[in-house]
Amino acid sequence: MPLLQDLLAAIAGGRVEIVDLTAPLSNETPILQLPEPFSNTIPFSLELISRYDDAGPGWYWNNIHTGEHTGTHVDAPVHWATGKDGADVSQLALTQLVAPAVVVDVSGRVADDADFLLGIDDVKAWEAANGPLPDGAWLLLRTGWDARSTDAGRFLNADENGPHSPGISAECARWLAEDTGLVGLGVETVGTDAGAAHSFEPAFPCHHYFLGAGKMGLTQLRNVASLPPTGAVLVVSPLPIVGGSGSPARVYALVER
Template sequence: MNPPALQPSNWSDALVSGAFTVVDLTAQLSSATPVLPLPEGMAPIPRFELEELARYDERGETSYQNGIHTGEHVGTHFDAPCHWVTGIEHGDVSQVPVERLVGPAVVIDKSAEVARDPDYLLTVEDVRAWERAHGTLPAGWLLYRTGWAARSHDQDLFLNADDRGPHTPGVTPECARWLAEESDIVGFGVETVGTDAGQAFGFDLAFPVHTHLLGAGKYGITQLQNLDLLPVTGTLIVVAPLPIVGGSGSPARVLALVPGNVSEVN
């Protein structure tokens, strides 16, 4: 059973009293963070790196600071519509209305299916079956739990690649189109390195989640953690990318507000 919707009259009191728990859905960001190798013909994504500028020394005796070097789409990150050619008219990450970055989130769990088949693809019928059990998808975020976060500490495990490329779960082209055109979701979040399946480069319509959702002015978030701590419904999510002018995306901090104690949720 899902907890009741969170409706505190005073949010600070609710936090102190334990009326809700803040769950961090963000992976730590470092030079070891897995990065998706892109197909031939696409520019590679730079890894995250720190450049030490001062560390309590002659460069700044009282300060420690670094330069940051990274691709926009590294670690837990946000895909803005203009990340894909179909979404050019829907704007960059600095133009995302802030009210779309905070909202209800629901979880669809296919971790058992993915454990049997790492190339498992979410279908329209999967989503419709979820709706029959839990109600219509909200005008918020759909989070796709696959269990893949358990692999995120290791590049090879996370990408799960062989001579045919990565093998990671994703979404069928039909389901990607349905989520973009028929559902009210604002965005789609995954535990994998990208919102599309590892083999999506070879689909009849390559990278259908990017193509359809970003083309519809919706958003993606990737490399999420701790989805197993969230209830199926009743979560409020906060997605916080940097408002990079002209940016196609950004590393993001993603937080979930869950009513009650998370140990009592599932």
């Protein structure tokens, strides 16, 4: 049987499961909140054009109002100053948007520490158990944070000291971005960096190093717990916005069962 027909048969027969990793996009979708004097993106909203009425008797449609970095979305290299000469979202390579995925699960440690940071030793321990990080793959950081995603307050988790959410240490971010063959980093939190990353050196190191290395970020994932540590294929489908720094995306994984 031809390869693609075999894949379709495997999906139809349940041998390959499609796991949706995308958060629904609505006016309740949590969005990143930057402190003054920085500007923030607008929340997602729909503006009605017509709905089977005088403005359009036979059809329903809307204008969409949102930012590039709302909900489950892709960060293109050009999003960050270190990647300002890099690709915009319309230029991302399709061979990197359909790619292997590995899952590093630290949800047990995050349950006791909302500010948990993944370190190089943690990744080395994962490699000892699962093999080396494959070239051309996405690393998906499983923290359990998606359980908070329907409650913006718990999801952003901010207090008088700022937001508290898990992420990756500056040292580990640099190593993953510059010394491995990964093509991107995916997380369940509102951004690829930890909540306290504004105070790191450099600030927001996942953005700084990954986008500066021409790699990608992927945020606000759900259902990562349904994926195995290795073996899944990630499919990332952003809008090809010319000149765009990112885009909301439909993201799913193919998993052999």
